[in-house]
Structures are given as structure tokens and as C-alpha cells.
Amino acid sequence: MTWCWYGETVDGIKGDDVIRRGAKRAEVEIDIGDTAPELTVRRTRSRGKPKLVVLKDGKPLDLSKAEIQGKINAWIGLDFKSFKNSVLYGQGDAARFASPRTKDSERKDMLHRIANTEILQTCHTIALAKRSDLQDEIEDVERQRVSTRERLEEIDLDTLRTRSRGWEEERDGRVAEYQAEVAGLLVKAQEHAVDAGKLPDLERGLKRLEAERDEMAGAETASAQEIEALTTELDAARTRWEEMSRELAGLKAKREQMAKQISETKGVAGAVAELSERLEEREGEQRETEEAIAGCDAELSSLEDTLEVLRGEDAVIGPEIARVETEAKRCDDELERLDGDRCPTCTTPLTEGVAAEYISELTRNRGRYNEAAVKLHASQGEITRPIDATQKVLNGAKEKARQLRTEKGTLVEHASGLKASLAIAEGAVECLAGLQEESDACKGRGEVLRAALEELKFIGEERKEALETELAKAWLRQKTDRGRYEEIVALTEELAIARAAAASVENLKGQARREMERLQEAIHEVNPWSTAFDEAEAKAVEYRARRATLDKELQRLENELAHVVFWVRGFGNEGLPSFVLDSVVPYITDRTNHYLGVLADGDISMAFYTQRELKSRDGVKDEITIDWDIEGQGRVPPSGGQLRKMEIASDLALMDLVATREGVQLDLLLLDEVLDGLDREGRSRVLELLGELRRRRGSVFVISHESDLAEEFERVVRVTKRNGCATVEVVK
Structure with missing residues (x-):
């Protein structure tokens, strides 16, 4: 039932664990009371695929899962935690309202849900968001005011006026400097023009000498080629002579080795x-x-x-x-x-x-x-x-x-x-x-090599004499033509000087043209500080007007923020939610003690009250404190049976609170092993109280392993499990 309505079970089973072993899916369908039209809740789950629908006269409503859950909570009047604490009493539950294991925050959540204070939390959230927005807007306006003030302070009209005058004086100085630079460049160009006039005669003389040099280079190249050929031939003869010498030595060693082997082999035949x-x-x-x-x-x-x-x-x-x-x-x-x-x-x-x-x-x-x-x-x-x-x-x-x-x-x-x-x-x-x-x-090959070595020795000496003769001729030719080469070098140096002078004249002319262009640009240049002064004056007027507008906007936002801060406190912990807790806690105390009067014959009394504590960051924080007396002694540790009576009484008080807040009477109570841990007198008093609740509130279901309780109830259903199979039997 709880899984169908809320998607949760009493023992905390969730997800695919609700599907029984061996089954492919879980499905539960429950009708919502005697409504017209007829409403049915159906929850199914396959492996990893949950589904929740509400049927109206057999047809599904087009709602999201969150919207369906909200409507179920509204139809029943309770969410899962409130339902569990008002209708269910499970064996080993850790979230009972009066249990020492229940946290203060969980108790407050139960009371807030029963008192329907969610709207106050929503209003508090809206107020916080509005406060945050206003604070952001104020910070933004403050930043704009600071930026406007800084920009206004940055505008200095006197400095701009002084800079404009200084610029005019600096421009006049640059014009005079450019005029003097142009005059100097023209004088230098006339001086270099004299050396540049010698350039044609020098070029003709250089061409004549270069032609003669080329003829000499051809003769020298032929001589060098002949020397190179003779050198190559001589080197080849030397290489061949060395190879034959090495071969002759190898043949000699091989012959000696063979003689040794022949001597050793003669003794093997025997x-x-x-x-x-x-x-x-x-x-x-x-x-x-x-x-x-x-x-x-x-x-x-x-x-x-x-x-x-x-x-x-x-x-x-x-x-x-x-x-x-x-x-x-x-x-x-x-x-x-x-x-x-x-x-x-x-x-x-x-x-x-x-x-x-x-x-x-x-x-x-x-x-x-x-x-x-x-x-x-x-x-x-x-x-x-x-x-x-x-x-x-x-x-x-x-x-x-x-x-x-x-x-x-x-x-x-x-x-x-x-x-x-x-x-x-x-x-x-x-x-x-x-x-x-x-x-x-090997012996015959050695004699041939000795003859070839003698012949190579004769040829090498002949080529060596020819090479020495050709080298002497080349040295004499170089000595004869050295004077002509020195003349070419001197003429080449003069030609380089003339060409440098001509290039310098062209360079000086280009510099003079560029300086004239800079002079014209300086004469026609517009004073930038004059324009900047006019623009700065216009901006100063604009910033003064903007600052006045921002001051008015800041005053309006601060007034609105003060109004919103009031409502943040009103909807916060120290405001209306705290007032609601103050109003319901005395009622819970009264009803709990009423039920304890039946369960404990006045030996146990409880008191619930709110206590406020000032927190440095969160402001005032409410805490729900529980006090109790057992046989006249305050806050003594209760026994298991006494704690069970205290939990039962406080949970029944919560049921009464739900009825007063919703305007309806809860007619269902489910208790699992409620008598476990109680002595005979405690069991008797709980059964007496359950009889009273049955007469006033409708259906009471008790789950127990003690068969002797059957005679205390109008209807009894026995569940027997044998060999892994459960059998349900209506006894009376």
C-alpha cells in the first residue's frame, strides 16, 4: 500500500528490490476512497523502469510523476513520513516522533508537514530570492556610481588646455628641425655627385681587364687538369703496386701452411x-x-x-x-x-x-x-x-x-x-x-707477381718525372701574370668607390624627399588636445547627470530592500513557522499525556516545548525539546516497555493533530508487534486503548505472532508459511 501511494516501503526497500524473486515486474493498484469520479492509483516497476499513473474513470490523467505524487499527498492528506508516523507503527521503526534516535530536524519536518507550513517556506524562499536580487541591484548601482565618480575625477580640463598649448610649441620646433635636415641632405648629395661622374670610364676599363683575366684562367685550367691526370695515374700505379705486394706475401704464408698440413696428413692413413x-x-x-x-x-x-x-x-x-x-x-x-x-x-x-x-x-x-x-x-x-x-x-x-x-x-x-x-x-x-x-x-703465381711489381716500379718513376716538369711550367706562368691581376684589383676598388658614391647620392635624395613629406605633414597636423578638450567637457556634463540619476535609484532600492528584509524575517525561523510550532506543541503535550493516562495509569508524563537558540550565522533556530517524568522522577532512562508506551502515546497525539489541521478524522491505524516488549499489565492497557480507538476512529489493524490475542479482536486473519509458500486464512 505505501509503495503504491508513495514509492517507498515501511522497511526501506526501493528500486528493483520491490520485484519478487523470479518475477519480471511489480504492480499495485488502489482506489482512492469513495470519490466521484472514481480515482485509482497504479504503480508498476519493471527492471529499471518505474511508472506511476492515476486513472480517472479508467482513463489515465496527463500529469507528470511529481504532479501525480503531489495530488496523492493532497487526497490522502499526508506525505509518506507523516503517514508512517500517524497511521503505521512498525516493529523496529527508527523514525518515531518521541524516539531518542529521531533527530530534532526530523521532528520539525513532521510538524511542519502536518501543519501545512510549506507555503511559508515557499514565501520565505521567494523573499530570500527577492532580497538577493535587490542586493545584487544595489551592488550594481553602487558599482556604477563609483565608476561614474572615478570617470568624472579622471577628466582634467586644465591639464588638457596646458597640453594643447605645449603641443603647438612642440610642432613648431619639429617643423624647424625638418627644414634644417632637408638643407643638409642636399649639400651632401652635391659632394658625392663628383665621385659618381667617374663611374662610366671605370666600368669600361674593368671589362677589358676581366676579358684578359678570363683568357689567363683558361690556360691555367688546362694546366691544372693535366697535373691532376698525372697525379691520378701516379696514385693508381702506387695502389696497384701495394696490392700486388700484399697478394705476394699472402701466397707465401699460404704455401707455408699447406706444407705443414701435408706433413701432418701423411700419418693419418695408418x-x-x-x-x-x-x-x-x-x-x-x-x-x-x-x-x-x-x-x-x-x-x-x-x-x-x-x-x-x-x-x-x-x-x-x-x-x-x-x-x-x-x-x-x-x-x-x-x-x-x-x-x-x-x-x-x-x-x-x-x-x-x-x-x-x-x-x-x-x-x-x-x-x-x-x-x-x-x-x-x-x-x-x-x-x-x-x-x-x-x-x-x-x-x-x-x-x-x-x-x-x-x-x-x-x-x-x-x-x-x-x-x-x-x-x-x-x-x-x-x-x-x-x-x-x-x-x-701458389709458387707459379708468386713468380708472376714479382715480374709485375718490377714493371710497375719503372712506370711510376717515369710518370713522377713528367709531373714535376708540368708543375714547374705552371709556377712560371703564374709568376709572369701576377702584375696584370694586381692592376685588375686596383681598378675594381676604384669602381666600388664610384658605385658607392652614386648609391649615396640616390639615398640622400630619397632621405630629402621623405623629410619634405614629414615637414608637410607637421605643418598640416591638427592639434589633438583641442578636440580632446571639447570631448572631455561634454563627458563631464553627461557624468554629472548620470550620478544624480543613480543616487535616486539607490535610494529607491534601499527602501524596497528594507521592506523585503522585514518579510524574510517574518517567513524565517523566528517568524511565522516558529509561531506555528509554538501553537501545536502544547496540543501534542496535552494529547500525549491523555493517552499516557490510559497506558501508564498516570505514572508517566511527557512535555514537548520549543526552545530558541541564537546562532551566529543563521540567526534564531528553533529546537523541539522533550521532557518526561516516570513515577515522579524527571528524565530517568525509560525501560523498553515504558519507551514503547511513550512512543504509542505521542504517535496517537500526532493522529489527533492531523485530524484537527485537515478537518477530517483518520479512520485507519496499522500496528506491527505493538505489544512486543510489554508486560501483562502493559498489554492490557494497550488493548484497552485500542478498543477505545476502535469505537471512535474506525479500523485498527494489529500484526502479532501471539495467537492468544485473537479473542480480543472482531476479525482475525492468520498467515501461515510452510515450505516457502504463505497461506492466508480468515479465522473469524
Whole structure:
């Protein structure tokens, strides 16, 4: 019911947890009283997909989820927390109004919801927002006033007037400076024009000398090319001579090595016959070992077949033993879980009926499974002994086969070594003749290289003499033409000076033109300070008028802010909400003590009152304080039964408060284990009070595990849970 109306459960289950295990969705549908038209609330939830609708005459209303929840709260007259504290009394609830575990803020929230002070909070929020807006506007106007004052202070008309006069004087000075600079540039240009007039004659003389220089450079290039060719040829001859020398030395060393090898190889031929005899002996031993290995392999195959048959029989018995032991363990676990007088799931007695038969059957099954396990273990032992014996014989045969194969490997390795040594010896005999032939060939190649070296030595000396002659000719030619080159250098320097003078004349003319342009610009330049003075004067008039307007706006906003601050306090904690709490707390005290008079026969009294505390930042803060007397002693810790009576009395007082505030009488009360923890007298007084409430308020539902309470109520519904299934039965 609470999940359908509010989307929450008494025990705090939320989200997909409301869907029962194995189901795909949860759905609850409840009609809202005897309304016309008929209204129905339907809440459903699939995995991760909640849905809430209100049906009006069977048709869904077009409302958002928040709007639907608001209407449900209005139709019922309570939100979830108020409903839970006014209508429900759940076992182990931690949010009872009078419970020591309930926070002060939670108590105040309950009373504010019952007193419908949400409109005051809304008004307070609006007033706070308005105050914040006005404060922002005032800050903005203040910033504008400061900015306007600063800008007005920045305007200095006297300074602008003085700067304008100074600018005129500075401009006249620049004009005079530009005129003097132009005159100086013209004088310098006339001086450089004399050197620039020599430029044509110097260019013609330079062209003639450059032509002669090019002819000389051609002859010099040909000589250099010839010298380079001779040098290259001489270097090639030297390189060839060095290569042949290295080759001749290598042939000599190779021939000496071959002579040594021939000497060593002559003693190998005698060992070939001895190696052949030893090889035949090893091959005979190898054949005998292979025959022994074949016999061992046959014996191993027979033993492995026998072992496979025995293991197959053991594999059949093993799973059967595991299954029987698992069933016996399951029976032990179930008997251990049911070790007691009542079922731990549904609290049904275990000494009679179906439960007793179920326990007896579990005991018999456990005995049968244990007996079968003993027999199967005995059969497995009879199979295991032959397996172990066969495995032992098989391991011995495998070890013998391994030793024979190791011996065979040693013989094969020894025979391979003998074959390799024999092949090496035979190869050495064959190589002896080849080494002798190669030695003779090296000797002939050495004689050819010696003749070629003598010829290269003669050619290198001849090319060296020709190269020295050509170098002497080139040196003489360079000495003869050095005077002509010095003349070209001197003429080139004079030509550079003339060209620099001509470039300087053009540069000076350009500078003079630029200075004339600057002079004209300075003469026609407009005084900027005169315009700035006029603009500053106009801005000063504008800023004075703006400051007067901002002063009036600031006064208006401050007056409006004072009015809004008054209402912020009126709708705040120290205003109307505090007044509402002051008005309802005495009523709760009176009604709580009325019910305690029935429940505790006047031995317990309670007092609820508000206490205000000044906070440095939040202003005044209300706190709800609870005092109580038990048998004339103030604030002594109550027992569990006394605390239960105090909670019941305060919750019934809240129900009365809801009725007075809403103008309707609540006709429903749900209590879960309300008598738990009470002595006989306490139970009697609670039942007496519930009878009174039943006569005055309508339906009272009590949930209890104590069956002897049935005779105290008009109707009794019994819920029995057996084997995971709940059965509902109307007893009377």
C-alpha cells in the first residue's frame, strides 16, 4: 500500500528490490476512497523502469510523476513520513516522533508537514530570492556610481588646455628641425655627385681587364687538369703496386701452411683400418640392444592394457561414491538447520505433523547413504590393490626399457663418432694430393707477381718525372701574370668607390624627399588636445547627470530592500513557522499525556516545548525539546516497555493533530508487534486503548505472532508459511 501511494516501503526497500524473486515486474493498484469520479492509483516497476499513473474513470490523467505524487499527498492528506508516523507503527521503526534516535530536524519536518507550513517556506524562499536580487541591484548601482565618480575625477580640463598649448610649441620646433635636415641632405648629395661622374670610364676599363683575366684562367685550367691526370695515374700505379705486394706475401704464408698440413696428413692413413674394425664391433652390440628393447616394449603394452581395464572399473565407482557422500552431506546440513523446536523459516513446531515426518525421512536417508558409501569404498579398495601391483611391475619394465634405450643411445653415439673419425681420415688422405697441387700453383703465381711489381716500379718513376716538369711550367706562368691581376684589383676598388658614391647620392635624395613629406605633414597636423578638450567637457556634463540619476535609484532600492528584509524575517525561523510550532506543541503535550493516562495509569508524563537558540550565522533556530517524568522522577532512562508506551502515546497525539489541521478524522491505524516488549499489565492497557480507538476512529489493524490475542479482536486473519509458500486464512 505505501509503495503504491508513495514509492517507498515501511522497511526501506526501493528500486528493483520491490520485484519478487523470479518475477519480471511489480504492480499495485488502489482506489482512492469513495470519490466521484472514481480515482485509482497504479504503480508498476519493471527492471529499471518505474511508472506511476492515476486513472480517472479508467482513463489515465496527463500529469507528470511529481504532479501525480503531489495530488496523492493532497487526497490522502499526508506525505509518506507523516503517514508512517500517524497511521503505521512498525516493529523496529527508527523514525518515531518521541524516539531518542529521531533527530530534532526530523521532528520539525513532521510538524511542519502536518501543519501545512510549506507555503511559508515557499514565501520565505521567494523573499530570500527577492532580497538577493535587490542586493545584487544595489551592488550594481553602487558599482556604477563609483565608476561614474572615478570617470568624472579622471577628466582634467586644465591639464588638457596646458597640453594643447605645449603641443603647438612642440610642432613648431619639429617643423624647424625638418627644414634644417632637408638643407643638409642636399649639400651632401652635391659632394658625392663628383665621385659618381667617374663611374662610366671605370666600368669600361674593368671589362677589358676581366676579358684578359678570363683568357689567363683558361690556360691555367688546362694546366691544372693535366697535373691532376698525372697525379691520378701516379696514385693508381702506387695502389696497384701495394696490392700486388700484399697478394705476394699472402701466397707465401699460404704455401707455408699447406706444407705443414701435408706433413701432418701423411700419418693419418695408418689409422683408417683400425677405425673400421672398431666400427663393426659397435654395430653388432647395437643390434643386440635393439632386440632387447623390442621385448620390453611388448611386455609394457600388455601391462598398460591390464592397468587401463582396472582404472576403468575404478572410474565407475568414484563418481558413485561422490554422489552418495553429497546426498549424505545434504541430509546432515538439513538436519543441522532444523535442530530446534521450531522451523527457522515459518516457526512451525518440528515435533509433530509433516515437519516430524520430514525429519524422520531425512534421518533414514542419511543412514542409507552412509551405508552405501562404506560398501563402495570397500569395492574401490579391492580394485585399487591390483592397480597398485600392476603399476609397480609396469614401472619396473619402463625403467628397464629406459636403461636399454640409454645404452642404445650411447652405442649409436659412439658408432657415429667412429664413422665421423673414419670419414675425416679418408678425407685427409684424399686432400693430400690436392694440397700438393695447390702449393705448386701458389709458387707459379708468386713468380708472376714479382715480374709485375718490377714493371710497375719503372712506370711510376717515369710518370713522377713528367709531373714535376708540368708543375714547374705552371709556377712560371703564374709568376709572369701576377702584375696584370694586381692592376685588375686596383681598378675594381676604384669602381666600388664610384658605385658607392652614386648609391649615396640616390639615398640622400630619397632621405630629402621623405623629410619634405614629414615637414608637410607637421605643418598640416591638427592639434589633438583641442578636440580632446571639447570631448572631455561634454563627458563631464553627461557624468554629472548620470550620478544624480543613480543616487535616486539607490535610494529607491534601499527602501524596497528594507521592506523585503522585514518579510524574510517574518517567513524565517523566528517568524511565522516558529509561531506555528509554538501553537501545536502544547496540543501534542496535552494529547500525549491523555493517552499516557490510559497506558501508564498516570505514572508517566511527557512535555514537548520549543526552545530558541541564537546562532551566529543563521540567526534564531528553533529546537523541539522533550521532557518526561516516570513515577515522579524527571528524565530517568525509560525501560523498553515504558519507551514503547511513550512512543504509542505521542504517535496517537500526532493522529489527533492531523485530524484537527485537515478537518477530517483518520479512520485507519496499522500496528506491527505493538505489544512486543510489554508486560501483562502493559498489554492490557494497550488493548484497552485500542478498543477505545476502535469505537471512535474506525479500523485498527494489529500484526502479532501471539495467537492468544485473537479473542480480543472482531476479525482475525492468520498467515501461515510452510515450505516457502504463505497461506492466508480468515479465522473469524
